Amino acid sequence: MTRGTRLLSIFLVAALSLGFLFRASAPAARDVAAELRRERGRLLEMKERAKKTASELTEALRKEKLSKGRVGELRARLKRQRSLLSRIDRKVSALNERLDRTEKAVRELEEARGQARTGLLSAEVVAFTGQRVDAGNPWDPSARERERYFMRLRLAADAEGVARITRARERKEEELSGIERQVAVTERKRTQEKKVGETLLSRQMEERSRLAGIEREKKRKQKELKSLRAKIARMEAVVSRVERQVKERERRARKGAQDDAARKAEEAPRRFASLSGGLSAPLPGKVVSRFGRQHDPTFDVTIENRGVEIEAPSGASVKSVGNGEVAFAGAVSGFGNVLIVQHGGGLFSVYGRMETFLVKQGETVRKGTVVGRLPESPSGKSVLYLELRAGGTAVDPASAMSLDR
Amino acid sequence: MSERPSLWWIDWRLSRGALVRETIGRFLFFCLLGAAFLSLLLSGGTSRFLADRFAVTAVLRADVPAAEAEGLARKAAELPPVRSAAYRDPETAWKEFLLAYPGLEPLRAAGGNPLPGYIEVRFRHDRLTGADVNLVVSAMRSVSRVDQVLAGEEWLPRLLHAGRYASWFCRGIFGAFVAGFFLFCRLQERGRAVALAGDFAFLAERGVPAGRLAASRAAGAAVSGFLSAAAGAAAGGGALFLLLREFPSLERVIGPPSDLLLPRTVAAAAVFSCFAALLSAVSSLLGGRAALSGRK
Structure with a gap:
């Protein structure tokens, strides 16, 4: 793509x-x-x-x-x-x-x-x-x-x-x-x-x-x-x-x-931090696409990223960043298989470009629960799209959890 | 002195009829002998026949021109033993060959003539000897234009031997006839002497010597014999002449009729007549003596 x-x-x-x-x-x-x-x-x-x-x-x-x-x-x-x-x-x-x-x-x-x-x-x-x-x-x-x-x-x-x-x-x-x-x-x-x-x-x-x-x-x-x-x-x-x-x-x-x-x-990161047990990274990996307005040199345009992309080994397990309930698990055009976990209080975490889901919609998950896996790739690398939303506003995941940049 | 009677032709006067008969018989015999003598003389026994049969063939090379071959034939004809030398061109040779082998004619209708020309050399009958043949063969072989000389080396000596024997045989036959004729004449003379013995005794009583009587009778017989032989030879020669003219093929055995008129032939006939006179005289003497002695 x-x-x-x-x-x-x-x-x-x-x-x-x-x-x-x-x-x-x-x-x-x-x-x-x-x-x-x-x-x-x-x-x-x-x-x-x-x-x-x-x-x-x-x-x-x-x-x-x-x-x-x-x-x-x-x-x-x-x-x-x-x-x-x-x-x-x-x-x-x-x-x-x-x-x-x-x-x-x-x-x-x-x-x-x-x-x-x-x-x-x-x-x-x-x-x-x-x-x-x-x-x-x-x-x-x-x-x-x-x-x-x-x-x-x-x-x-x-x-x-x-x-x-x-x-x-x-x-x-x-x-x-x-x-x-x-x-x-x-x-x-x-x-x-x-x-x-x-x-x-x-x-x-x-x-x-x-x-x-x-x-x-x-x-x-x-x-x-x-x-x-x-x-x-x-x-x-x-x-x-x-x-x-x-x-x-x-x-x-x-x-x-x-x-x-x-x-x-301003409040969103604090709200995520106030979640019981806090937040943790969904998987170890390097952030290859940052949150916010970013300039694309290829097309010479400025785009608005509402999440981050984390590069991880192919087939890596994706864990829930916090306690919550699976609000959505299905395919979304352009994002592949998307899983959305509702953490309560208007907080959501979105996981895109997954290969398989290991949880179902409505199922309660805890922080660190494996919710799915990344797809296999010939290059050995796959990318997970992670987005955090608080009250309808996208929050930089790097401000709410520790990510390797 | 008594007159001596003439004894010339005493037999004619004493026994005319018998003498006429004997003379006619002897003439006829002389005709045959004369013809035989002249034939032998002209033919040379078998020489003329052999000379007519034998020829040396000089086969020429294929590339010899006709004019050159003709010239070569003329030169060959000038050799002493040679009677004739004739050139036959290849075409003539081929025709002769086909005549000899008539079955070959249709076989080679499309082919060419493989035969060369040749010179046929024939010998005089009196020169047909081994030496003369060798002379001519050597002369022909020395010519470069001649490819091969065919002279019957294998069979010519035998042929010449056979010819000699045949000639002697012919002459022997002739001699036997002459001897028989002599004996026959002697018997006739004796018979006549016996028949005239009385007359001869009468003459002896009249003083005629027996020797003179015998000599007179022999002389008369010689003259009679000469004349009869000459006449017989002439008649025989004439008959031979006519025979040769009538049958030319005989020329190849005896010779041409013109040879009968040659002086040497006439001389030979004269010698033959003399010989006949001599034989007549001898037979008269011997017959008279045999009559006097009572022998047969």
């Missing part, structure tokens, strides 16, 4: 306390104060909501910017991915064309090799199984010798042709294997890149969906903020008007009651 809010709350609880304790003495002022409290409470809530909404809007804008950045980055990555995929597709296409050409060449070479082998075998058959017509003529040995030599030449040429085609085919098959390996590698790469692309697309869609949600939220918050600001403006006008009325009445009342109040203020 900010300091300004706290001041306002204090003001409100004070007004509430006034209204609660002195409802029979000033009904008109009570109505105005109640209305003022109500309006201020609503104004405070609205401002809180406006602030929260503004904060949420800022967060939404930050998220939107972040999300847009992500979407842009994803779009760029997706574009690069698509370009890469396109290049891979072109490469695969070119490899497939090469593959087709090489396969065709291999087939042609295979066919040529088959023909050449068939030719070679047939030539061998012709040469060695007697298909010769005139080559067996024993009367022409020189011609036979020449024909045999030429047949050897021819068979050697055919064998060389077969070997050449075989070598060419083997080379082509090696090339084919290489291309197939390249195609497989490229296909794997394409599959991987496609998966990456799909992931990116999915992420982009998610991000767009999130962005759309954020934009909807932003619009809603903007609308809500706008509405709240309008309400706040109206409410501030109402509060200003009520405050002027309160101030006017206070000015009138102050003039008549100034003397009485001054007298009561």
